Amino acid sequence: MKTDFRYIRRKVFGTMMLGLSLLAALAAVSMLFWILGYTFVKGISAVNLDFFTKLPTPVGVPGGGLANSIVGSIIVVGMAAMMAIPVGIATAIYLSEYGRGAFASTVRFVSDVLAGVPAIVAGIVAYALVVTRMHRFSAFSGSVSLALLMLPIIIRSSEEIFRTVPDTLREASFALGVPKWKTILSIVLKTASGGLVTGTILAIARVGGEAAPLLFTSFSNSFWNFNPGQPIATLPVDLFNYSISPYRDWQQKAWAAALVLVGMVLVLNISARLYLARKGFKRNG
Amino acid sequence: MAERLSRKKIISPEKIFMGMTAIFSLSVLLISALVVYELFSASEPTFHKFGFKFLITKDWDPVQKVYGALPFIWGTFYTSFIALLIALPVSLGIAIFLSELAPAWLRSSVGFLIELLAAIPSLIFGLWGLFVLSPLLQQYIEPPLSNLSFLPFFTGYPLGLGFLNAGLLLAVMIIPTISSISRDVMYTVPANQREGGLALGMTRWEVVSKVVIPNSRSGILGAVVLGLGRALGETMAVTMVIGNTPQFSLSLLDPGYTISSAIANQFTEAFDKLQISALIELGLILFVISVIINAFAKLLMFRMNRFSGGARI
Numbered sequence: 001m002k003t004d005f006r007y008i009r010r011k012v013f014g015t016m017m018l019g020l021s022l023l024a025a026l027a028a029v030s031m032l033f034w035i036l037g038y039t040f041v042k043g044i045s046a047v048n049l050d051f052f053t054k055l056p057t058p059v060g061v062p063g064g065g066l067a068n069s070i071v072g073s074i075i076v077v078g079m080a081a082m083m084a085i086p087v088g089i090a091t092a093i094y095l096s097e098y099g100r101g102a103f104a105s106t107v108r109f110v111s112d113v114l115a116g117v118p119a120i121v122a123g124i125v126a127y128a129l130v131v132t133r134m135h136r137f138s139a140f141s142g143s144v145s146l147a148l149l150m151l152p153i154i155i156r157s158s159e160e161i162f163r164t165v166p167d168t169l170r171e172a173s174f175a176l177g178v179p180k181w182k183t184i185l186s187i188v189l190k191t192a193s194g195g196l197v198t199g200t201i202l203a204i205a206r207v208g209g210e211a212a213p214l215l216f217t218s219f220s221n222s223f224w225n226f227n228p229g230q231p232i233a234t235l236p237v238d239l240f241n242y243s244i245s246p247y248r249d250w251q252q253k254a255w256a257a258a259l260v261l262v263g264m265v266l267v268l269n270i271s272a273r274l275y276l277a278r279k280g281f282k283r284n285g
Numbered sequence: 286m287a288e289r290l291s292r293k294k295i296i297s298p299e300k301i302f303m304g305m306t307a308i309f310s311l312s313v314l315l316i317s318a319l320v321v322y323e324l325f326s327a328s329e330p331t332f333h334k335f336g337f338k339f340l341i342t343k344d345w346d347p348v349q350k351v352y353g354a355l356p357f358i359w360g361t362f363y364t365s366f367i368a369l370l371i372a373l374p375v376s377l378g379i380a381i382f383l384s385e386l387a388p389a390w391l392r393s394s395v396g397f398l399i400e401l402l403a404a405i406p407s408l409i410f411g412l413w414g415l416f417v418l419s420p421l422l423q424q425y426i427e428p429p430l431s432n433l434s435f436l437p438f439f440t441g442y443p444l445g446l447g448f449l450n451a452g453l454l455l456a457v458m459i460i461p462t463i464s465s466i467s468r469d470v471m472y473t474v475p476a477n478q479r480e481g482g483l484a485l486g487m488t489r490w491e492v493v494s495k496v497v498i499p500n501s502r503s504g505i506l507g508a509v510v511l512g513l514g515r516a517l518g519e520t521m522a523v524t525m526v527i528g529n530t531p532q533f534s535l536s537l538l539d540p541g542y543t544i545s546s547a548i549a550n551q552f553t554e555a556f557d558k559l560q561i562s563a564l565i566e567l568g569l570i571l572f573v574i575s576v577i578i579n580a581f582a583k584l585l586m587f588r589m590n591r592f593s594g595g596a597r598i
Contacts, residue, residue: 014489020378028375028399031402091310093306110313113580116514118517118572121518132327180299185302209408212520240408243408243415265404
């Protein structure tokens with residue numbers, strides 16, 4: 001039997017290319033572990049109880065922590081969520097339950113385009129909208145910028161989740177004489193509630209790590225602040241400022257902040273994804 | 286009868302509920318309009334002073350009150366281009382591995398891990414780029430590259446910070462976007478197409494390169510466009526490793542500046558009204574670019590969905 005060298009060559013070349021694709025996947029996964037592992041190792045040696053309970057100290061004074069910016073992040077992200085969630089979910093209800101015509105597709109298109117707006121641009125908008133009018137940096141303006149980023153994410157994930165509610169449930173409700181609005185409120189929303197919560201958590205995890213829009217809106221603060229009208233410290237902004245500082249002590253704090261931030265973001269993200277995967281929803285972004 | 290008629294005139298709760306959700310939807314359009322309005326009106330002073338020359342001049346001097354955006358626009362596009370150059374082949378490799386090679390259990394776990402890469406905050410990439418990648422580049426990668434300084438891409442000193450570092454970081458950051466969309470698109474290529482190829486005596490790789498990839502071309506293009514959009518707007522990671530020097534250079538080793546990092550670095554330090562306005566106009570440029578890119582990606586996906594009933598992205 002004659003050996004077909006051309007076929008062997010094609011086979012070898014193909015195997016090589018497929019091997020490269022395996023290598024690409026391997027490379028991406030190892031990048032993930034490299035970055036996370038390095039953050040963990042550097043962060044764990046810098047993080048201690050003081051980090052969570054004390055205020056920052058001035059340069060050169062050892063010790064201290066970032067308690068105020070951890071709480072600050074929760075406040076800013078929380079206020080953003082309170083602004084974005086009602087608008088986002090109500091819009092998603094309209095799009096999935098009523099939206100058929102040109103208006104609905106315009107809203108869908110605009111919100112998808114809004115989803116691609118860079119985080120830093122959201123910061124500029126909040127600056128122009130709030131900071132220039134209030135004449136100072138404030139926690140509130142930071143929340144506005146994060147809300148702008150959250151809104152399109154919530155709209156899209158909620159609409160997708162409403163669409164996974166089977167029409168038979170709606171029809172059963174109609175057949176019992178329940179009007180459409182009541183069906184939406186008591187059947188559709190209730191069935192979708194788990195998915196809505198996880199979609200929202202994904203959105204929170206996504207904007208919770210953002211520093212770019214907060215740099216010149218919520219700014220930073222070395223002390224406690226619970227007033228939305230005043231500048232407030234947040235974990236991402238402190239992490240950035242500390243990491244580019246020349247002081248070793250501050251760089252250490254940056255790694256500790258990185259570990260805490262990554263920990264919070266990944267716990268939120270992974271638990272939401274696992275929930276969605278178990279429920280059989282399509283993962284989204 | 287009369288009673289029923291008059292009752293019909295009262296607005297039904299149905300209409301109130303629908304109206305309310307419609308008003309919220311309308312508010313999304315109004316918010317977007319407000320975004321556009323604020324960006325335009327706040328950048329009016331520089332536009333008034335420099336006009337379109339803002340886009341094509343390269344002096345950025347807050348002391349002389351002269352502002353030109355060219356070095357920043359260049360830096361933004363150059364870093365994103367480098368990122369795409371690296372990320373596209375790797376992402377395609379990942380997508381091919383996940384959709385064609387991997388057994389089911391590996392497929393979902395590897396896919397999950399790669400998507401997790403997208404969830405890591407930009408700052409963490411920046412920190413890693415600053416403290417890990419930058420020394421590596423400076424000691425091991427850039428010195429041999431600088432021996433090739435007869436090429437314009439490798440002139441300058443090995444600093445560890447600059448276009449190469451930023452491009453590499455951006456590549457890692459957009460790989461999850463491009464690979465997961467490409468994978469979803471490749472899944473939708475019908476099995477009988479692959480079988481047809483195999484029946485004709487194609488090798489497995491030939492099926493991938495001649496059947497699967499051509500079939501998912503427009504989806505892959507959409508993925509690339511979305512990845513590009515993400516790279517162009519990325520801020521914190523780039524700000525930490527780009528070197529922050531506004532210059533127009535082809536060299537991968539040179540430090541540069543991008544639109545987003547200029548805004549991040551200079552905004553809080555700018556006290557001159559004109560500089561704030563110039564920075565906001567930079568933001569407007571970034572906004573316009575991102576709107577164009579996302580609208581384009583959306584149209585591509587729309588076309589693809591119509592023709593092949595493909596994955597919803």
